[in-house]
Amino acid sequence: MQIRTPYLVFLGDVPDALAAKTGQGIVDWRREAVAGQLRLPGCQADLGVPELTVEQAAAGGAKTLVIGAVNPGGVLPKAWQRTIVEALDAGLDVASGLHTRLSQLPEVVRAAKRRGRRLFDVRHTDRQFHTGSGAKRPGKRLLTVGTDCSVGKKYAALAIEREMRRRGIDAEYRATGQTGILIAGSGIAIDGVVSDFAAGAAETLSPDNHPDHWDIVEGQGSLFHPSFAGVTLALLHGTQPDAFVVCHEPTRKTMRNVANPMPKIEDVIAATVALGRLTNQAIRCVGVAINTAALDSSAARRCVERARVQLDLPVCDPMRDGVGEFVDGLRLETD
Amino acid sequence: MQIRTPYLVFLGDVPDALAAKTGQGIVDWRREAVAGQLRLPGCQADLGVPELTVEQAAAGGAKTLVIGAVNPGGVLPKAWQRTIVEALDAGLDVASGLHTRLSQLPEVVRAAKRRGRRLFDVRHTDRQFHTGSGAKRPGKRLLTVGTDCSVGKKYAALAIEREMRRRGIDAEYRATGQTGILIAGSGIAIDGVVSDFAAGAAETLSPDNHPDHWDIVEGQGSLFHPSFAGVTLALLHGTQPDAFVVCHEPTRKTMRNVANPMPKIEDVIAATVALGRLTNQAIRCVGVAINTAALDSSAARRCVERARVQLDLPVCDPMRDGVGEFVDGLRLETD
Numbered sequence: 001m002q003i004r005t006p007y008l009v010f011l012g013d014v015p016d017a018l019a020a021k022t023g024q025g026i027v028d029w030r031r032e033a034v035a036g037q038l039r040l041p042g043c044q045a046d047l048g049v050p051e052l053t054v055e056q057a058a059a060g061g062a063k064t065l066v067i068g069a070v071n072p073g074g075v076l077p078k079a080w081q082r083t084i085v086e087a088l089d090a091g092l093d094v095a096s097g098l099h100t101r102l103s104q105l106p107e108v109v110r111a112a113k114r115r116g117r118r119l120f121d122v123r124h125t126d127r128q129f130h131t132g133s134g135a136k137r138p139g140k141r142l143l144t145v146g147t148d149c150s151v152g153k154k155y156a157a158l159a160i161e162r163e164m165r166r167r168g169i170d171a172e173y174r175a176t177g178q179t180g181i182l183i184a185g186s187g188i189a190i191d192g193v194v195s196d197f198a199a200g201a202a203e204t205l206s207p208d209n210h211p212d213h214w215d216i217v218e219g220q221g222s223l224f225h226p227s228f229a230g231v232t233l234a235l236l237h238g239t240q241p242d243a244f245v246v247c248h249e250p251t252r253k254t255m256r257n258v259a260n261p262m263p264k265i266e267d268v269i270a271a272t273v274a275l276g277r278l279t280n281q282a283i284r285c286v287g288v289a290i291n292t293a294a295l296d297s298s299a300a301r302r303c304v305e306r307a308r309v310q311l312d313l314p315v316c317d318p319m320r321d322g323v324g325e326f327v328d329g330l331r332l333e334t335d
Numbered sequence: 336m337q338i339r340t341p342y343l344v345f346l347g348d349v350p351d352a353l354a355a356k357t358g359q360g361i362v363d364w365r366r367e368a369v370a371g372q373l374r375l376p377g378c379q380a381d382l383g384v385p386e387l388t389v390e391q392a393a394a395g396g397a398k399t400l401v402i403g404a405v406n407p408g409g410v411l412p413k414a415w416q417r418t419i420v421e422a423l424d425a426g427l428d429v430a431s432g433l434h435t436r437l438s439q440l441p442e443v444v445r446a447a448k449r450r451g452r453r454l455f456d457v458r459h460t461d462r463q464f465h466t467g468s469g470a471k472r473p474g475k476r477l478l479t480v481g482t483d484c485s486v487g488k489k490y491a492a493l494a495i496e497r498e499m500r501r502r503g504i505d506a507e508y509r510a511t512g513q514t515g516i517l518i519a520g521s522g523i524a525i526d527g528v529v530s531d532f533a534a535g536a537a538e539t540l541s542p543d544n545h546p547d548h549w550d551i552v553e554g555q556g557s558l559f560h561p562s563f564a565g566v567t568l569a570l571l572h573g574t575q576p577d578a579f580v581v582c583h584e585p586t587r588k589t590m591r592n593v594a595n596p597m598p599k600i601e602d603v604i605a606a607t608v609a610l611g612r613l614t615n616q617a618i619r620c621v622g623v624a625i626n627t628a629a630l631d632s633s634a635a636r637r638c639v640e641r642a643r644v645q646l647d648l649p650v651c652d653p654m655r656d657g658v659g660e661f662v663d664g665l666r667l668e669t670d
């Protein structure tokens with residue numbers, strides 16, 4: 001299921017830029033897929049792309065209205081629903097990563113049926129998957145893993161795909177969360193899959209490929225997070241990565257939304273290798289991505305250098321330094 | 336949600352005893368909850384309990400028709416559906432562990448509505464769970480874990496509950512699979528929970544309790560099974576067991592339905608301790624249950640003794656030897 005581009009990114013009337021993070025991610029990583037933005041009166045976010053009405057977007061060839069902002073309180077405001085229906089009536093599909101399902105809003109469903117348009121609730125999946133087989137698939141895979149949730153796994157994976165493509169390597173980002181799916185136009189929200197089939201869904205996400213193709217799979221959760229480690233392990237086993245990059249946020253004291261302390265990077269590397277060997281004996285760590293957004297540039301530099309010495313691995317902040325060093329490591333192996 | 340007893344166990348027209356394994360499990364472990372069995376013409380299974388019609392069962396106080404056999408090919412035969420509707424009309428609830436959902440059979444749903452009866456599809460869950468918190472809960476917990484799927488984890492857990500109760504210990508079996516749920520009358524089919532919430536569901540399954548209460552939690556899958564390790568890990572983290580028993584089938588060469596070799600018992604113990612410490616630092620292995628059903632009695636004895644020497648832990652076949660040794664180990668700690 002591919003979400004068709006160009007997108008009209010809908011930001012509703014959100015009160016700040018943070019609420020439009022998804023839309024910003026799409027513009028950052030897939031500017032060429034964005035026809036423009038649609039904002040309701042009072043919207044305080046701005047993606048810096050052309051302002052379009054639904055009619056203008058449709059006339060200009062836009063194919064999908066993508067909800068690029070988070071609705072307050074998990075409820076889809078009436079005014080947002082009106083815009084969604086308007087977009088469907090104008091012939092656009094609609095894609096959403098919100099908890100609220102488009103497919104459970106009667107007015108929206110009726111409009112989609114009326115015009116034969118598709119609704120994408122990318123956070124949820126109604127697809128049937130097989131259980132994982134554990135069998136080795138041809139092609140190469142890199143997985144970003146984390147010391148915690150929300151440490152930059154999506155960003156690192158997208159940056160690695162971009163750098164590999166820049167060097168002419170056949171690489172493809174594989175999205176496992178809602179924002180990543182909207183950016184890539186496809187993918188599987190792995191934490192929305194029934195647990196029996198989570199590893200199988202990960203196998204489906206990065207299927208057989210030719211030997212020098214790399215899938216760059218967006219990680220989820222952390223093997224050390226008590227809420228989500230099962231999801232992380234299913235994704236690790238199903239992805240069977242040849243290579244992984246550990247993502248880390250150095251200023252965090254406890255893991256996201258729980259009281260557990262942050263694990264050491266070394267322990268995440270060791271656990272990922274130990275558990276990942278079940279489906280790929282050759283698994284190895286090719287680097288550590290440190291998200292230093294909360295540090296000034298000299299503290300960031302010191303933090304990265306300290307980790308580099310301590311771990312004896314390529315370490316960088318993808319945002320400040322790029323991810324060239326990680327890709328260098330992969331190239332050495334492929335050559 | 337408690338499934339009400341007494342049960343009328345329905346075996347349909349299955350061709351052999353193996354197809355009635357669920358019904359046999361209920362009779363083996365909860366004979367007092369079974370009013371009788373209902374068999375259609377041609378049924379080759381027999382649980383050795385009174386033969387009752389729906390009318391006789393209802394008149395005698397039976398509360399729930401439990402489907403105790405597996406339907407051929409995953410489709411619920413018309414004749415079975417007729418019996419289910421008849422039971423609902425007679426005022427019984429109906430409980431099923433089949434893939435086919437009772438709640439998706441229009442005639443069955445209509446009959447349940449008509450009489451205000453409940454349908455239990457115990458393999459599936461529509462309950463909403465929270466994500467796991469990882470916080471330590473009062474009370475004690477034992478989890479049965481496996482070197483593989485289908486090695487006797489349910490049997491071992493039930494045997495441990497029975498032995499603990501016999502000794503006057505406050506113990507409660509917590510079911511995580513469909514047969515276990517029908518035996519216990521409640522539980523959560525953990526592999527049917529959306530993966531984001533699997534650890535949280537395990538937390539819900541064995542809630543806060545008084546300090547000397549033991550929950551005996553039925554394990555699922557194996558940390559070394561590439562299809563289901565994520566489920567196993569979520570259950571381990573959510574259960575936060577103080578003690579675990581490893582279950583093993585010594586004649587198996589490869590893991591169930593995949594090509595992976597069987598892991599060593601030592602490796603399962605080490606991995607369970609290493610990963611289980613995330614939510615309970617005190618986790619320890621209190622024994623190994625070996626399912627020797629495929630061996631003759633002298634080979635079984637040798638197999639158990641060899642493992643005992645090798646592992647330096649209590650080892651027994653719960654079926655042949657009972658599980659007293661495991662419970663001895665728990666008592667020492669509690670005293």
